Amino acid sequence: MTRYEYVIVGGGMIADAAVKGIRELDRDGAVLVLGDDPEEPYTRPALSKLLWTDPSFTEDKVPLGTADAEIRTGATVSAIDPEGKTVTVEGPSTGSGGTGETLEYGALLIATGGSPKTIDLPAGDRVVYFRTFADYRHLRELAAERPHVAVVGGSYIGTEIAAALVQNDVRVTLVVPDDTLREKVFPRPLAETFQRWFEDAGVEIVTGTKVTGGTETADGVTLELDSGGTLEADAVVLGLGIEPNTALAEAAGLAVDDGVVVDEHLRTSNPSVYAAGDVASYPDALLGRRRIEHVDLARKMGRAAGRQMVGDEAPFTYTPYFYSMVFGHRYEAVGDLDSRLDTVEAWAEPGAKGTVYYLDGDAVKGVLLWGNSSDAEPDARDGAREVLADPTGWTREQLAERTLV
Template sequence: MTRYEYVIVGAGMVADAAAKGIRELDPDSAVLVLGDDPDEPYTRPALSKLLWTDPSFTEDKVPLGTEATGAEIRTGVTVESFDPEAKTVTAGGETIEYGALLLATGGSPKTLDLPAGDRVVYFRTFADYRHLRALAEDQPAVVVVGGSYIGTEIAAALVQNGCRVTLVIPDSGLREGVLPADLASRFQSWFEDAGVEIVTDTRIASGEASEDGVVLTTEDGRTLEADVVVLGLGITPNTRLAEEAGLAVDDGVVVDEHLRTSSPSVYAAGDVASYPDALLGRRRIEHVDLARKQGRAAGRAMVGDETPFTYTPYFYSMVFGHRYEAIGTLDASLDVVEAWAEPQEKGTVYYLDGDAVQGVLLWGNSSDAEPDARDGARAVLAEPARWSKAELAERSLA
């Protein structure tokens, strides 16, 4: 039986960060990465952002270079099961022994009664990007279903590349459940000004694709036609392996502050992990900042580093050149306090439940090179009831 000291199940950004974290403490032991994706680890955010909008960011810049760690990377491989007692994992019919195992299985796109196909893309992977990019060359009529991060980013990307875009959302306004009314209106205007048709208060029930296009049927019986349909409906965490192995699962694989699961030699990180955030409490977060930081921490923990994972991640989105970031809970039904450095352009929105801040939105934080604003947001969340609403209104971080 082949043995690897460290086995990583999943070959995404978490796996890349974990392999690099392992190598910080153990430069020599064997590392195996097993992924069902046909590509080696790559930077996922670029798939809906830079690859569409920045000509200098080409496809060759998407891979993360995980092979430089010396890890053996097997792509297109299905992991059938693992046995935490025997410390074995079965993949592609082969049984492999491990010393420590990391579950970095991510999530799978939520689907409708509409199979993926040539004209129907549930957008998630690098392969999905290449497929959609080829379709977009003909500047087709595209219906994008879903108004969250992926849906809005893809709709913006496609219309900026000459496609005729219709964006279907279940709410009466774009991002109305997340942004204060004034910002939600501004956000929606960017799409309308770019030529995106927004269909509100609409849910898709099913669809049918043919060589001529796709016909979508709404829950109230209406139909929408398109050349191409892109769906961004969120993901479901891939917990099957953990459940079948008897690990604790509750909206993700449950881990402790060391990213250990209920089995001491098995760890989990990234989209699939339910972890105890030091500021926000237990939660599962699906954003790139967590993947990088938690992946590295998990890799180090597999080697024996006992440092608790206490980092609270931020998340961000960018459409039409406008960037916004946030930490914590963004819920427009909470009380909000807005503090503006430049009205509607650059400022901070605090989301409060009673007197306690639950989330911080950094509107117009211009780049990944502005950590001070995020640190300021974390400081507020660390002492959520310290500041009065009047003080918060004067405390613009972005």
């Protein structure tokens, strides 16, 4: 039986960062990355941002160039045995012709990410549940015909894809369940500003509406709406969030609760198995246990997990930030953004550049950095973390004077 010192199940950004973390401490141990994607690790955020808006960022810049590891693409892991320290692999890249191969490991990292949430509308030639590099290429081909595309979902992916498409001369209808874009996240005036960016760019927004299903034909897609009506489009992109891929961990007997449960060392309930990224429920040092789906966490947690697999005992204490950019406007956040919370605003340029603090009683729960530049120093994010580290240590008057951007 072939043995690898380190096995990573999942071939995304976590895997790339974990390999780097491993190699910081162990230059020689055999590392195997098992990814079901046909591509080697690549930078996922570019799929909904730079590839559409920056002509200098071309497809050849998407792969991460993961080195110092054996990488198998199109590989399906069918079982993990934490007690026996083995993993069973199916797929064309197995050494046994695709009938199943069992490998031994010293330490294993679960980095299986998540799968798109779906509705009663199967993926097809004109229906894209946007997640992968292949999805980007498919949507690019559709967009080249300048069709009418309905985008379903008003969170990060939905808004970014809607903005990307309309900036590439595609007619876009954005369907969202809220009355105003991002109203559950931003204070009302900022949500209205956010929506105006889309309307001014030519995006038709259908608010207060859920898509319940649909039908694809050779000529287009008919969406069924909860109002009882329908919406016709040439193609549909759905960005409804993801479900963590925990089935392997559950079958292996590992603790799962909205993700694979890990401790501050990113260890699962079995000490030889680690988990990181979208699939991991971890105890954030400032915010408490949570599962976060964002690139900043992938990079930092992946590297930390790799180091932990080698034997580094430093706890993972990093609190990540979120960011998004549409129509040249960037916003970042640390912590929880919930428009039901009280807010205190501190503006450097009213409505354009400033900080919004979200409070539950006297405790700061989240910080929105509105208009923070993409090339800014990390001072604003560190300032947000400083506030969250002492959530009740700031008066509202102090926060109103604390403009971080």
